[in-house]
Amino acid sequence: MKQLAPAVWQLKGSLPIPNAINKYLLGDVLVDAGARFEGKKIVEQLRGRPVTAHALTHAHPDHQGASKLVCEQLRVPFWVPEGDVEKAEHPEAIRDEQPSNPINRLFFKTMAGPGHPVDRPLREGDEVAGFTVLDTPGHSRGHVSFWRESDRVLVLGDVLNDMDVLTAIPGLREPKTYLTPDPALNRASARRLGELEPALVCFGHGAPLRDTQKFVDFCRALPA
Ligand SMILES: [Zn+2]
Numbered sequence: 001m002k003q004l005a006p007a008v009w010q011l012k013g014s015l016p017i018p019n020a021i022n023k024y025l026l027g028d029v030l031v032d033a034g035a036r037f038e039g040k041k042i043v044e045q046l047r048g049r050p051v052t053a054h055a056l057t058h059a060h061p062d063h064q065g066a067s068k069l070v071c072e073q074l075r076v077p078f079w080v081p082e083g084d085v086e087k088a089e090h091p092e093a094i095r096d097e098q099p100s101n102p103i104n105r106l107f108f109k110t111m112a113g114p115g116h117p118v119d120r121p122l123r124e125g126d127e128v129a130g131f132t133v134l135d136t137p138g139h140s141r142g143h144v145s146f147w148r149e150s151d152r153v154l155v156l157g158d159v160l161n162d163m164d165v166l167t168a169i170p171g172l173r174e175p176k177t178y179l180t181p182d183p184a185l186n187r188a189s190a191r192r193l194g195e196l197e198p199a200l201v202c203f204g205h206g207a208p209l210r211d212t213q214k215f216v217d218f219c220r221a222l223p224a
Contacts, residue, residue, distance in 0.1 A: 001025065001045055004208055005153050005200055007130065011045050014038045017168045021062050021208045026154055027129030028052045029079075030070065031137040031155055032063040032143070032204065035111035039066030043073050053120075055079040055128055057157025057190070057204060059087035060094060060179070063110035068116035072145040077119035079128065081135075083142020089115045102117065138186025139175050145193060152165075154198035155179060159189050160218070162206025170206060172218045175199060186221045194219020 001009040009025040014037065023042060028050045033042060042221045053076050067088065071078045080088040083165055089092045092114045098104050122144055131146035131153075139158045147156040158175045162200040165176060174190070177183050194216050201209040209215055 004202065005151060006157075008153055008202070010202065010208065011042060011055050017039055019163065020187040020205065022202065022204055022206075024202055025051070026131055028064075028154065029129040030054045030074075030076075031109060031128075032057055032147065032157070033070045033113075035062050036065035036069075036113035037111075039073075039113075042066055042070055046074065049220065050077055053077050053079050053128075055122065056081065056084065056088060056148075057145065057173035058143040058156070058157065059084035059091070060140060061091070061108050061110075061212050063157070063204065064091065065111045067099040067113045071086045071116055078116050079120040079122055080118045081133075081140075081142035081144040082121035082123050083137065084120045084140055085121050085142070087140070087142075088112075088118055089189060097181050099181065102177055102188070103176075107179075134192070136186075136189035138182045138184070138189050139180045142179065143186075143189070145189075147196060147198075149194055152197065152199035153202070154193060154196060154200070155202040156193055156204075158204040160203065162201075162203040165205050172206075172209070172214070174222070187224075190219050190222055 007027045011023040021034045124135040131148045134145045136145045
């Protein structure tokens with residue numbers, strides 16, 4: 001694991017491409033659990049560390065894939081954004097919410113994990129490991145971000161990507177529209193996050209970003 005800030009670690013991925021599918025340990029809470037083939041590697045890295053819960057930014061196959069395995073093996077509760085609880089418990093609901101597209105179907109087939117009962121629905125203003133939950137819907141109905149104002153650390157899931165999820169070319173971009181049920185709402189969420197002027201941004205896909213101005217400018221320039 002790589003430490004990014006006090007009590008913030010980025011786990012090592014299972015794919016040969018760095019930062020392809022990110023998971024973070026915030027204090028004692030695992031945020032996101034990658035695709036279903038990544039569970040073993042996640043559990044190995046967390047062995048010997050106090051982990052008390054597993055939370056999701058959103059219930060998509062590349063974030064919930066290993067959730068059930070991780071929760072069962074670490075014996076921790078599952079915390080999921082309120083608007084994504086149904087999808088986390090019954091992943092076939094993910095397909096119903098997503099635009100119909102062959103890449104979507106491929107991602108679902110190769111990455112989605114089994115459902116798992118949710119112990120705590122996350123809502124705007126909740127506290128998770130010293131971070132505040134922010135509602136940032138659009139990429140999924142319930143998508144949330146985690147914000148720590150004291151040192152301006154933001155974990156934003158897939159509101160924006162810092163790499164192209166198909167080609168792995170680095171750089172800030174909006175998530176693919178075919179993976180995003182409501183791109184306009186997602187853009188509004190991104191603009192909200194830009195106004196926070198974060199000092200460190202941790203993405204679901206792509207390298208962590210410490211260039212506040214670049215992030216703020218990107219969010220401000222998004223079309224309404
Ligand atoms: Zn993702």
